Amino acid sequence: MDSRYILEKSSVGTRVGVGGVDSCRAGRSVLHDTRVPTVEKNGPMPVYTHGPVLYKFVVDVGSAAEVNGERTSSKGNGLSPGGQILHMEKTGRGDQKDTGSTGILKRASPTHCPVIKGQLQGGFMHLDINNPGKQAELANSFRAAQVQNVPPTERQPLPSSHIPVPRNRKPSGHADKEVMAAAVLTSLSTSPLVLYPSSASTVPEPANRAWKEVLSASYSSSTSGNWSWDASDQSVPSTPSPPLSNDTNKNFLLSSQGDDVSEDVTESTHFMFEDPIPRKRKNSMKVMFKCLWKNCEKVLSTSSGIQRHIRTVHLGRNSDSDYSDGEEDFYYSEIEVNMDSLTEGLSSLTPTSPTTAGPPPVFPPPLTDVPHSEHINMNGSQSHAPTLLSQSAPSTLCHIRTDHAYQATAPVSIPVGPELAGLGSGNGTGPGTGTGNGISVSWQSPPVIFKGVPGPVTHVRTVSIGEKRQPAANTHTTVNKTHALITPPAKSIPGTRKPRGEAKKCRKVYGMEKRDMWCTACRWKKACQRFTD
DNA sequence: ACTGCCGGGTA
DNA sequence: TACCCGGCAGT
Numbered sequence: 001m002d003s004r005y006i007l008e009k010s011s012v013g014t015r016v017g018v019g020g021v022d023s024c025r026a027g028r029s030v031l032h033d034t035r036v037p038t039v040e041k042n043g044p045m046p047v048y049t050h051g052p053v054l055y056k057f058v059v060d061v062g063s064a065a066e067v068n069g070e071r072t073s074s075k076g077n078g079l080s081p082g083g084q085i086l087h088m089e090k091t092g093r094g095d096q097k098d099t100g101s102t103g104i105l106k107r108a109s110p111t112h113c114p115v116i117k118g119q120l121q122g123g124f125m126h127l128d129i130n131n132p133g134k135q136a137e138l139a140n141s142f143r144a145a146q147v148q149n150v151p152p153t154e155r156q157p158l159p160s161s162h163i164p165v166p167r168n169r170k171p172s173g174h175a176d177k178e179v180m181a182a183a184v185l186t187s188l189s190t191s192p193l194v195l196y197p198s199s200a201s202t203v204p205e206p207a208n209r210a211w212k213e214v215l216s217a218s219y220s221s222s223t224s225g226n227w228s229w230d231a232s233d234q235s236v237p238s239t240p241s242p243p244l245s246n247d248t249n250k251n252f253l254l255s256s257q258g259d260d261v262s263e264d265v266t267e268s269t270h271f272m273f274e275d276p277i278p279r280k281r282k283n284s285m286k287v288m289f290k291c292l293w294k295n296c297e298k299v300l301s302t303s304s305g306i307q308r309h310i311r312t313v314h315l316g317r318n319s320d321s322d323y324s325d326g327e328e329d330f331y332y333s334e335i336e337v338n339m340d341s342l343t344e345g346l347s348s349l350t351p352t353s354p355t356t357a358g359p360p361p362v363f364p365p366p367l368t369d370v371p372h373s374e375h376i377n378m379n380g381s382q383s384h385a386p387t388l389l390s391q392s393a394p395s396t397l398c399h400i401r402t403d404h405a406y407q408a409t410a411p412v413s414i415p416v417g418p419e420l421a422g423l424g425s426g427n428g429t430g431p432g433t434g435t436g437n438g439i440s441v442s443w444q445s446p447p448v449i450f451k452g453v454p455g456p457v458t459h460v461r462t463v464s465i466g467e468k469r470q471p472a473a474n475t476h477t478t479v480n481k482t483h484a485l486i487t488p489p490a491k492s493i494p495g496t497r498k499p500r501g502e503a504k505k506c507r508k509v510y511g512m513e514k515r516d517m518w519c520t521a522c523r524w525k526k527a528c529q530r531f532t533d
Numbered sequence: 534a535c536t537g538c539c540g541g542g543t544a
Numbered sequence: 545t546a547c548c549c550g551g552c553a554g555t
Contacts, residue, residue, distance in 0.1 A: 505537065524547060527538055 290335045299335070306332040505531050 289306035291298035293314045300306040310331045311317045505528040506518035515523065519530035 507536070520546085521538085525538060525549065 288335050289332050292331050292333055303332075303334075 288299050288301055289303050291300075291306055291309060291314070293310065296314065298306070298309055298313075300309060307329070314331060506522035507515075509531065510517045519528055521527055521529040
């Protein structure tokens with residue numbers, strides 16, 4: 001499916017937590033908390049909504065598993081009746097062969113952690129770093145609920161669900177949490193099993209409420225509360241569920257499937273070398289921010305603007321205050337707007353500069369005890385508005401557009417050390433060069449570029465105007481690193497562009513006014529035959 | 534913005 | 545095949 005289609009169709013979900021890569025786009029695992037209760041039809045993807053909270057897990061192109069309160073996925077092996085764990089299972093469909101490997105952890109929030117934690121028995125994420133008591137409380141509450149509803153057999157943790165995160169990590173503030181989320185996503189991306197928080201409604205009411213409350217409390221007490229889904233706020237009408245880019249998922253999926261290796265390899269290489277590299281879309285695409293509040297179609301050109309809008313209009317907060325707890329982040333999504341076809345309706349809006357969609361700088365090394373995998377590109381549009389968004393730290397760090405292929409500018413090069421190369425089993429992808437010199441990983445739509453590969457590696461395909469470009473997400477096979485590393489580039493770049501010669505060509509020598517003096521090649525805009533190099 | 538020229542369209 | 549041009553990529 002065309003990611004852009006999804007992007008525009010989707011009400012939510014363009015904001016993805018933790019760079020899996022814009023790819024978030026590269027294989028990422030994103031657990032996604034839409035916190036938007038809604039019924040949504042997302043193409044072929046079945047969407048089950050029931051109750052105020054909708055969890056949707058998009059597994060692959062056109063496939064998504066969603067779990068909400070009382071509905072459990074029939075497919076989920078590891079899904080507890082309570083819907084607390086969603087186990088994505090591989091589907092038989094060819095186009096979904098990678099389904100199981102990944103998902104997108106959307107807004108990997110600490111509130112998700114209880115679930116995972118419950119499954120992993122505390123091995124994994126912090127709930128509320130700043131409040132151990134609450135952490136325990138939440139965990140217990142959640143676990144209790146889980147125990148009540150999950151048959152023993154299903155409660156057994158599956159190996160693949162294990163997300164190795166060091167225990168007893170020292171809380172070190174926002175950065176740490178953010179990094180944690182990133183790390184979790186990285187880990188998730190390699191696991192076919194996706195842990196999924198069950199919707200509250202499957203939990204018996206008391207327990208349900210209990211953990212909701214805990215969540216709520218945790219939310220308010222934790223700076224990472226942005227992640228939390230305010231379960232107590234039942235008044236929130238249905239909100240669009242964030243659909244994920246299918247390509248994104250596809251890439252994720254590529255990452256961890258143990259079987260079908262050859263197939264995956266083929267596919268990954270296909271993604272990497274056959275698909276066009278996203279190029280700068282010339283001035284026609286803008287990033288807009290759309291309010292996802294139900295019945296609110298507000299579209300603003302700036303994230304701060306939309307946040308303010310949500311804060312004031314929907315959340316009823318003081319408009320004067322710039323205070324933002326980040327909750328607004330949940331209620332808007334970034335959309336790509338084709339300015340060419342944009343109606344006058346938006347003409348009054350100040351379009352975001354295309355440059356904002358450009359590659360943000362590589363993450364500053366803010367994060368202390370975090371592995372390199374935290375080199376996640378911040379969404380450009382987010383990064384350029386640090387003040388406001390920085391307050392909603394996790395989301396800020398983790399915002400990833402589902403599809404920015406068109407706007408993706410040059411990929412950000414991230415020097416990767418050997419340790420990262422090993423670690424980033426979820427990210428990397430080196431085409432078979434295996435030089436390991438450097439891996440440029442862009443978590444946005446820009447494809448991964450592998451340095452150290454002699455010769456042109458990227459395949460640039462001229463795309464005619466009417467042609468639909470392949471979503472750049474496909475190039476984000478970062479998850480499928482293993483495969484990519486093993487496989488030599490399936491497709492070498494066909495026409496290596498001739499390096500520009502030093503000699504002056506006819507155009508330069510004679511100028512446009514004497515065009516008739518040009519060699520024919522020059523006249524035809526071909527390689528000059530007269531002044532060859 | 535300019536330049537070189539590839540890729541593709543048209544006659 | 546000659547001619548032309550859109551558009552990419554390097555400067």
